Amino acid sequence: MFYREAGQFKTNYRADMAVFPISQDRIGIAIILIVAFGVIPFTASDFMLHAIMIPFLIFSLATIGLNILTGYTGLLSLGTGAFMGVGAYSCYKLATNFPEVHIIIWIVVSGFFSAAVGILFGLPSLRIKGFYLAVATLAAQFFLSWCFIRIPWLVNYNVSNAIEVQRRSLFGIPVTGPEAQPVTRYLIVLSIVVVMTWLASNLVRGRIGRMWMAVRDMDIAAELMGIRLLNTKLLAFAVSSFYCGVAGAMLVFLYYGSAEATAFSINQSFAILSMVIIGGLGSLVGSFMGAALIFTLPILLPQLMGSLGLPIQSATAEHITFMVVGALIVFFLIVEPHGLARLWQIAKQKLRVWPYPY
Amino acid sequence: MRAPDETTIKAGQTLLSVQNVSLSFGGVKAIRDVSFDIKKGEIRAIIGPNGAGKTSMLNVINGFYHPQEGEITFKGVKRKKMRPHDAATGGIARTFQNVALFRSMTTLDNIMAGRTLRMNKNFFWQLLRYGPAEREEIEHRRKVEEIIDFLEIQHIRRVPVGRLPYGLQKRVELGRALAMEPELLLLDEPMAGMNLEEKEDMCRYVIDVNNHYGTTIALIEHDMGVVMDLANRVVVLDYGQKIADGTPDEVKSNQAVIDAYLGVAH
Amino acid sequence: MLCVKPYNMLCKIFVIPFWEMWDLPDIFVQTLWEGLVGGTLYSLIALGFVLVFKASGVFNFAQGIMVVFAALSLVGLHAIGVPAFLALALAAAIMFVLAVTVERVVLRPLVNQPDIILFMATFGLTYFLIGFGELIFGGDPKVMITKELYIPTGTYSIDFAGGRVELQKLDITAMVVASTMVGVLAIFFSKTRIGRALRAVADSHKAALSVGISLNQIWVIVWFAAGLVALVTGVMWGARSEVSFALEIIALKALPVLILGGFTSIPGAIVGGLIIGVGEKVGELYWGPLFGRGIESWLAFMIALIFLLFRPQGLFGEKIIERV
Known part of the structure; x- marks a missing residue:
């Protein structure tokens, strides 16, 4: 009844091609942004900001990264964790070697290092596709994980063999390191994620997004239409890895505070992949939903069980989480292969015609 | 080019x-x-x-x-x-014996994809979208709409082509080839x-x-x-x-x- | 010692390792043997993959966790007092139940979906089995009931070229069991009615259906076969080290094996596994020190990656002609 486009006519192609052609959607996204920037920082507890909002946003960004590669371009990657790690380690090297440049700049720039590594490991896509390419990304994962552990230069020869984030400030307010307040870190993460999501949505809606999807759906036809397959795939690898790299750098510098190589292990890759699948392949909104679900599940599950009168130990909760995630993946693939994003669309469609069935 | x-x-x-x-x-x-x-x-x-x-x-x-x-x-x-x-x-453009459309993309996107070679705003304009990239997009959208009119497929503009019946798919595929303005x-x-x-x-x-x-x-x-x-x-x-x-x-x-x-x- | 300044690195890569192999042949042979045994286990996991891929086109990501799950079931059952061989039979039964469940719950509703969706479903299955296995059996490593299953332990020592090569009886058993299993599978595929039906399904699902072969039945059979292979792999692997979930990650090394051998070739899986196993051990011992050790974790993948660039269809695969 309220969510309806009746009476909203588009008089030019510009309006027709907008991200949110329906005005209720535009109002909705405005409200979300206002809440995210204006309400949450003042009302949410430090725990909420630090333990939920910050990691949720960071994982959403990584999920967008993988979604660009796997969801939009159809190239399966099992090396997301490693590409995130490249971002984190290069950010650390840059920040410690050139402390005069601001850390936030380095966080974003580290994405380029990740992109370069992504292109390198995307090169085999010239000759191989499908699962074979997945094995190539697995090679990246194991090789880079090994580098993170075995090359002490990457962590400036720290005895702990871990990245240790130092204090850096912006306008006198600490943004990284132990003194940085969750609110500050939250706002920085939020800003980066919002801007990068906007850029990603520009990309996927335009010529480049169509090229990616064309390669995904029917690479031979795309090639015969003059789309250069290798360039298109490498671009997807580069952009995807850029996003993952920035997410990785943020993960260490704005969330963990210090990190060892295990933070970027293959399990991280698997976790992000499950976020993509559950959120929906080829959907930016879905990336947020998938990340929210997978990330909050282990936090919510014990509380849910507790409120049902079935208190469980944290180890048990973890095991049940794994089972639930696995079951959810299978469930979504069977019922709705386009994940939460598609369910959201269906709900909107229902709302649009409500109270009529169609 | x-x-x-x-x-x-x-x-x-x-x-x-x-x-x-x-x-x-x-x-x-x-x-x-x-x-x-x-x-x-x-x-x-x-x-x-x-x-x-x-x-x-x-x-x-x-x-x-x-x-x-x-x-x-x-x-x-x-x-x-x-x-x-x-x-x-x-x-040189072509259609295929067993329709080779981009199945999960809409009719509009399929035909727009046919314009890829004629679009030249680079990656960074695409990132920003507003400005030159958008103008280019609109200009090509016009051409695409002409083709859509010509082939009388206005009603399926926003439908993912995988869901269309075979005859219409063939028509969309012709549209995609025409979008290349082939010789x-x-x-x-x-x-x-x-x-x-x-x-x-x-x-x-x-x-x-x-x-x-x-x-x-x-x-x-x-x-x-x-x-x-x-x-x-x-x-x-x-x-x-x-x-x-x-x-x-x-x-x-x-x-x-x-x-x-x-x-x-x- | 042989290396002079400007060619130092090249020499360390291309000369010294081979000289070492020649100089101490007993160590070299010992390493080869270790590699072969490790490779046998990779082959076994790859074999499970190939069985499922051949018959259903599903890239079964869960094969690794199935190995862990089968081994855990065996050890877990024995721990609650079930005699060893009864536990083995029961573990096999559990794998059968798993195969039926997977076919009913996962494969049947997803028939005719794109490969990537089916892959992701087995990825979900992996998650589920990890959680389920840890919930029931606990996450800590367990000891395989080697003695109870009468698997011989101890070593044979052979004097060789002035040194001594040690062969674990366990490893010899592993190789014998693995070869026997491959033989049995080969006979099963070529001589039995079900085996022929299986090959028909591998060629074309639709054609198989049209001559009255039940796809559902075939899938249960191959997943059960893959489950049995997983059980054997689990026992052997568990006997060599321990039964733990870490195995699930190591099992990913079956993927480069598949690339070398081709996704549908059983001989390919065997040869690929042995190449990877030997390459990895030899690489680690002779070239590892140059890179700071631990290259075992990625060497197999890199070998596969380089191999892919030159021969994308694998050692035994046929060249793919693309059509439009």
Whole structure:
């Protein structure tokens, strides 16, 4: 009844091609942004900001990264964790070697290092596709994980063999390191994620997004239409890895505070992949939903069980989480292969015609 | 993005010619020593029994298969083999026997994808979108809407093509090829699996494209009635060899063609 | 010692390792043997993959966790007092139940979906089995009931070229068991009715259906076969080290094996596994020190990656002709 486009006519192609052609959607996204920037920082507890909002946003960004590669371009990657790690380690090297440049700049720039590594490991896509390419990304994962552990230069020869984030400030307010307040870190993460999501949505809606999807759906036809397959795939690898790299750098510098190589292990890759699948392949909104679900599940599950009168130990909760995630993946693939994003669309469609069935 | 050899070829001159092309897969010879030409502005049909090498011939022309022997001259440039990208930038578009659309994309996006080569705003403009990239997008959207009007598929603009019935998919695929504004359009069985009404529609589009845009068309078709009505000239393949070449009437009365179709003891 | 300044690195890569191999042949042979045994286990996991891929086109990501799950079931059952061989039979039964469940719950509703969707479903299955296995058996490593299953332990020592090569009886058993299993599978595929049906399904689902072969039945059979292979792998692997979830990650090394061998070739899986196993051990011992050790974790993948660039269809695969 309220969510309806009746009476909203588009008089030019510009309006027709907008991200949110329906005005209720535009109002909705405005409200979300206002809440995210204006309400949450003042009302949410430090725990909420630090333990939920910050990691949720960071994982959403990584999920967008993988979604660009796997969801939009159809190239399966099992090396997301490693590409995130490249971002984190290069950010650390840059920040410690050139402390005069601001850390936030380095966080974003580290994405380029990740992109370069992504292109390198995307090169085999010239000759191989499908699962074979997945094995190539697995090679990246194991090789880079090994580098993170075995090359002490990457962590400036720290005895702990871990990245240790130092204090850096912006306008006198600490943004990284132990003194940085969750609110500050939250706002920085939020800003980066919002801007990068906007850029990603520009990309996927335009010529480049169509090229990616064309390669995904029917690479031979795309090639015969003059789309250069290798360039298109490498671009997807580069952009995807850029996003993952920035997410990785943020993960260490704005969330963990210090990190060892295990933070970027293959399990991280698997976790992000499950976020993509559950959120929906080829959907930016879905990336947020998938990340929210997978990330909050282990936090919510014990509380849910507790409120049902079935208190469980944290180890048990973890095991049940794994089972639930696995079951959810299978469930979504069977019922709705386009994940939460598609369910959201269906709900909107229902709302649009409500109270009529169609 | 045009080839430097952009000598304007006038109607009636040779646009593309295939000389002594042979293609084999392992030991299987798909095409043996075939030569023919396509003149600017004409509708050229390639016919022949199943397995005669027709689709392979189209694949050679737009660079998907590379022949072991022979040459292809396109717009005056002689090549040992075409590359798919060269073929596309040179102005060769095609449709496929088993529809090769981008299934999960909408009709609009499919046809817009056909404009890819003609869009040139780079990555960074695309990132920002507002400004030049958007203007370019709108400009091409106009062209695409023209094609949508021409093919009368306005109502399925926003439908993912995977959900469309076969006949409409074929039409969208034609739209995607037209979006490239090709000089030479290759149609691989554009009317296969269609009912009479759909076939008539498709015939009309083919003729209109040829008349209206002056696009040269090479098509593979099994329906002899359609071929005889549409085509200016027909080349007949059998077992990978050319057995006849000429106007529909000449071909119809050719003994070799009759034998190939009716079957004769070899 | 042999290396002079400007060619130092090249020499360390291309000369010294081979000289070491020649100089101490007993160590080299010992390493080869270790590699072969490790490779046998990779082959076994790859074999499970190939069985499922051949018959259903599903890239079964869960094969690794199935190995862990089978081994855990065996050890877990024995721990609650079930006699060893009964536990083995019961573990096999559990794998059968798993196969039926997977076919009913996962494969049947997803028939005719794109490969990537089916892959992701097995990825979900992996998650589920990890959680389920840890919930029931606990996450800590367990000891395989080697003695109870009468698997011989101890070593044979052979004097060789002035040194001594030690062969674990366990490893010899592993190789014998693995070869026997491959033989049995080969006979099963070529001689039995079900085996022929299986090959028919591998060629074309639709054609198989049209001549009255039940796809569902075939899938249960191959997943069960893969489950049995997983059980054997689990026992052997568990006997060599321990039964733990870490194995699930190591099992990913079956992927480069598949690339070398081709996704549908059983001999390919065997040969690929042995190449990877030997390459990895030899690489680690002779070239590892140059890079700071631990290259075992990625060497297999890199070998596969380089191999892919030159021969994308694998050692035994056929060249793919793309059609439109």
